[in-house]
Amino acid sequence: MQLREMSPSQVRELIRSGGHSKPTAGLAPGFAQANLVILKKELAYDFLLFCQRNPKPCPVLEVTNVGDAQARLTAPGSDLRTDLPRYRVFEHGRLVDEPTDIVKYWRDDFVSFLLGCSFSFESALMDSGLEVRHITDVCNVPMYVTNIECQPAGVFSGPVVVSMRPYAPLDAIRAIQITSRYPAVHGSPIHFGDPSAIGIRDLHAPEFGDAVQIRSAEVPVFWACGVTPQAAIMRIKPDLVITHAPGHMFVTDLKDRDMSVF
Amino acid sequence: MQLREMSPSQVRELIRSGGHSKPTAGLAPGFAQANLVILKKELAYDFLLFCQRNPKPCPVLEVTNVGDAQARLTAPGSDLRTDLPRYRVFEHGRLVDEPTDIVKYWRDDFVSFLLGCSFSFESALMDSGLEVRHITDVCNVPMYVTNIECQPAGVFSGPVVVSMRPYAPLDAIRAIQITSRYPAVHGSPIHFGDPSAIGIRDLHAPEFGDAVQIRSAEVPVFWACGVTPQAAIMRIKPDLVITHAPGHMFVTDLKDRDMSVF
Numbered sequence: 001m002q003l004r005e006m007s008p009s010q011v012r013e014l015i016r017s018g019g020h021s022k023p024t025a026g027l028a029p030g031f032a033q034a035n036l037v038i039l040k041k042e043l044a045y046d047f048l049l050f051c052q053r054n055p056k057p058c059p060v061l062e063v064t065n066v067g068d069a070q071a072r073l074t075a076p077g078s079d080l081r082t083d084l085p086r087y088r089v090f091e092h093g094r095l096v097d098e099p100t101d102i103v104k105y106w107r108d109d110f111v112s113f114l115l116g117c118s119f120s121f122e123s124a125l126m127d128s129g130l131e132v133r134h135i136t137d138v139c140n141v142p143m144y145v146t147n148i149e150c151q152p153a154g155v156f157s158g159p160v161v162v163s164m165r166p167y168a169p170l171d172a173i174r175a176i177q178i179t180s181r182y183p184a185v186h187g188s189p190i191h192f193g194d195p196s197a198i199g200i201r202d203l204h205a206p207e208f209g210d211a212v213q214i215r216s217a218e219v220p221v222f223w224a225c226g227v228t229p230q231a232a233i234m235r236i237k238p239d240l241v242i243t244h245a246p247g248h249m250f251v252t253d254l255k256d257r258d259m260s261v262f
Numbered sequence: 263m264q265l266r267e268m269s270p271s272q273v274r275e276l277i278r279s280g281g282h283s284k285p286t287a288g289l290a291p292g293f294a295q296a297n298l299v300i301l302k303k304e305l306a307y308d309f310l311l312f313c314q315r316n317p318k319p320c321p322v323l324e325v326t327n328v329g330d331a332q333a334r335l336t337a338p339g340s341d342l343r344t345d346l347p348r349y350r351v352f353e354h355g356r357l358v359d360e361p362t363d364i365v366k367y368w369r370d371d372f373v374s375f376l377l378g379c380s381f382s383f384e385s386a387l388m389d390s391g392l393e394v395r396h397i398t399d400v401c402n403v404p405m406y407v408t409n410i411e412c413q414p415a416g417v418f419s420g421p422v423v424v425s426m427r428p429y430a431p432l433d434a435i436r437a438i439q440i441t442s443r444y445p446a447v448h449g450s451p452i453h454f455g456d457p458s459a460i461g462i463r464d465l466h467a468p469e470f471g472d473a474v475q476i477r478s479a480e481v482p483v484f485w486a487c488g489v490t491p492q493a494a495i496m497r498i499k500p501d502l503v504i505t506h507a508p509g510h511m512f513v514t515d516l517k518d519r520d521m522s523v524f
Binding site: 044045048049052053060063065073151154177180181183187261262 | 306307310311314315322325327335413416439442443445449523524
């Protein structure tokens with residue numbers, strides 16, 4: 001069977017059996033992929049509250065039961081210890097391992113957070129005939145740290161990180177309409193135009209990802225980005241945190257189109 | 263100053279000073295009113311997760327910091343101990359008091375949850391020229407326990423409770439469109455038509471509120487209701503829970519229209 005024709009559960013099974021350890025972009029098209037953050041239970045309440053107070057950068061798709069490695073609501077039968085192609089293990093804020101499974105790291109007090117990812121709204125943009133520049137350019141989306149502070153919650157705080165896609169005004173209007181329908185995957189943009197208005201000094205020097213070209217008559221359009229919660233977690237250097245490796249996401253059974261609010 | 267012309271903060275000040283202890287319907291028109299649930303911190307994580315897993319019946323507007331009586335995000339300067347006209351205090355599931363303030367009950371480990379209330383979407387329905395039958399009939403909205411189970415979370419579980427408003431099909435379609443714009447206050451309906459399909463035996467005998475007339479050519483339309491989380495809490499009979507008294511809501515500074523997603 002072709003990789004791109006597999007269902008989400010077939011993709012997870014393939015990854016679990018060691019048959020795929022590359023990025024997940026393009027797999028199980030039409031189904032939502034998720035960012036993974038695994039924390040110890042002692043941090044879970046503050047982090048869930050941080051997500052509740054900052055839903056645009058931190059859209060929660062599912063929070064597992066304590067110690068449960070299965071995403072029962074968004075991917076029944078899954079195993080979060082094995083079903084992502086690559087993980088990152090951080091101890092006291094330091095990257096210590098990038099394994100293809102986390103069986104040996106698993107703890108009974110782990111809580112897993114699955115957060116919405118912009119792949120879903122980018123599919124919707126492209127389905128509507130809009131270009132997504134970093135996909136055209138075959139690079140990573142440019143991401144910038146802004147001067148907008150998240151609403152803090154417990155031990156978590158930090159700036160909103162945004163991703164940027166350039167559009168001519170008429171396409172920007174359409175992109176605003178389309179992404180407004182997807183609040184579970186960052187929703188509508190939070191800014192367009194002048195980067196300095198949100199504390200971005202140089203569009204050509206993103207803090208994460210790659211710079212993309214902005215053509216004449218295009219304006220940069222900025223969406224809240226899933227790097228925001230990761231940055232907020234790393235600030236406090238927890239003794240143990242596990243995330244997906246960039247681009248190596250969790251493939252859920254949720255259909256992109258079912259996440260649309262209208 | 264006329265009561266109906268007061269701003270949300272003026273309404274809260276009036277209530278705080280003992281000048282108003284009646285229901286809040288019609289006060290500070292255009293501003294969102296909220297359901298209040300106060301729990302001890304030990305239950306807060308499970309309850310927040312229950313809300314996250316059941317966003318239609320349990321739309322969270324704000325969760326306060328532990329021990330903080332101020333709703334800093336939705337009503338800066340407020341005091342949740344005094345700013346609602348009447349409260350209900352439950353000990354081990356039993357109603358023990360209906361005071362006009364809860365100063366003497368306050369604890370440093372309290373967490374307050376403000377949940378969206380259907381007043382906001384009913385305003386939007388009426389602004390669009392749609393009738394809201396129980397308002398026409400000057401009674402409470404009829405509410406029914408369904409056979410739809412909430413997604414459980416930790417110690418919390420229970421059936422979805424719905425409210426019902428009857429509409430002719432064309433108005434029902436418009437009502438679906440309008441309420442879809444307000445996911446923070448229960449959002450779109452979860453059913454219309456045959457009550458037995460969701461386990462309702464008799465439309466004339468609601469479990470809560472009052473029956474309303476359903477005219478010929480009208481169909482009942484059902485929305486998830488804020489009684490759902492209250493019922494889930496009462497099931498476990500916590501040693502201490504405080505809520506608003508029915509109809510005696512918390513008036514926030516959030517504008518109804520700012521809760522619209524488009």
